[in-house]
Amino acid sequence: xxxxxxxxxxxxxxxxxxxxxxxxxxxxxxxxxxxxxxxxxxxxxxxxxxxxxxxxxxxxxxxxxxxxxxxxxxxxxxxxxxxxxxxxxxxxxxxxxxxxxxxxxxxxxxxxx
Amino acid sequence: xxxxxxxxxxxxxxxxxxxxxxxxxxxxxxxxxxxxxxxxxxxxxxxxxxxxxxxxxxxxxxxxxxxxxxxxxxxxxxxxxxxxxxxxxxxxxxxxxxxxxxxxxxxxxxxxxxxxxxxxxxxxxxxxxxxxxxxxxxxxxxxxxxxxxxxxxxxx
Numbered sequence: 001x002x003x004x005x006x007x008x009x010x011x012x013x014x015x016x017x018x019x020x021x022x023x024x025x026x027x028x029x030x031x032x033x034x035x036x037x038x039x040x041x042x043x044x045x046x047x048x049x050x051x052x053x054x055x056x057x058x059x060x061x062x063x064x065x066x067x068x069x070x071x072x073x074x075x076x077x078x079x080x081x082x083x084x085x086x087x088x089x090x091x092x093x094x095x096x097x098x099x100x101x102x103x104x105x106x107x108x109x110x111x112x113x
Numbered sequence: 114x115x116x117x118x119x120x121x122x123x124x125x126x127x128x129x130x131x132x133x134x135x136x137x138x139x140x141x142x143x144x145x146x147x148x149x150x151x152x153x154x155x156x157x158x159x160x161x162x163x164x165x166x167x168x169x170x171x172x173x174x175x176x177x178x179x180x181x182x183x184x185x186x187x188x189x190x191x192x193x194x195x196x197x198x199x200x201x202x203x204x205x206x207x208x209x210x211x212x213x214x215x216x217x218x219x220x221x222x223x224x225x226x227x228x229x230x231x232x233x234x235x236x237x238x239x240x241x242x243x244x245x246x247x248x249x250x251x252x253x254x255x256x257x258x259x260x261x262x263x264x265x266x267x268x269x
Contacts, residue, residue, distance in 0.1 A: 037199055038195075038197060038198055038199055039197055039198070039199035039200040039201060041197065041246060041247050042249065043247045043248075043249035044249055047231070047247060047249045048150065048247065050231075050255055051151075051229070051231060051232040051245075051247060051255065052150050052151035053151075054216075054218060054229055054231075054232070054255055054256070055149055055150050055151045055152065055180075055216065055229075055232070055245075056151055057218050058180055058181065058216045058217065058218040058219070058229065059152070059178055059179070059180060061179075061180070061181045061217070061218070061219035065219045065220065065222075065223055065226070066163060066164055066167055066223075067164065068223045069167075069219070069223040069226055069259070069260070070163075070164030070165065070166070070167060071164075092184045092186070092212040092213075092214070093184050093186035093187060093212070094186075094210045094211060094212045094238055
């Protein structure tokens, strides 16, 4: 690990696209400002650990518990599509990102069409 | 029965502890080059329909590994979940079509079932590559309850 010492207001560059600024130090807390391209996901380690744990819990799901849930969510509200697509992904709504932000491209079938 | 114009669609066989042996088109494979968080070597998946609105994301590499997923646009529509444009893992670019899968954590009590809004899965429709993205943002709940009102399927 590279260890550098900084004072409030000072900056560190990681490569030429990631910029870390020490914004403020208050007591035992430090506020860091991070500028990075959007493909770099920035998150606290605790969040990563929580997600890992949640993924693991989700991976243990069993089919039985879904039955009642499915019925409750679908009853009277949404009719199942009559034709089965080859890939379930085709049933999913998809979107596109343009300059105006995300917009829906294809809405999934909800009623018998 | 073949009608003479049937093309030979390359199929692959996937073993699943929940669904038995499945035969699916080879081009329906969704690739997660970086795996999922906590499952870095689970890189190839297929989707299996189940009871709507649920589908399963079944691992090809690990028969017992499968995640319940729902459509992120349906269940997270007001959240404005943006795909990771510029992400080198799945090569998302502006104007690429994408789908959002939200992982469902099913618990023995159906009313405790939750959806992970903090780490959605983005699938690039064009190249079928996908990645799990973390949103360290208090607006997005790690365990968003699916069952607020049994009659209400419009979740914000």
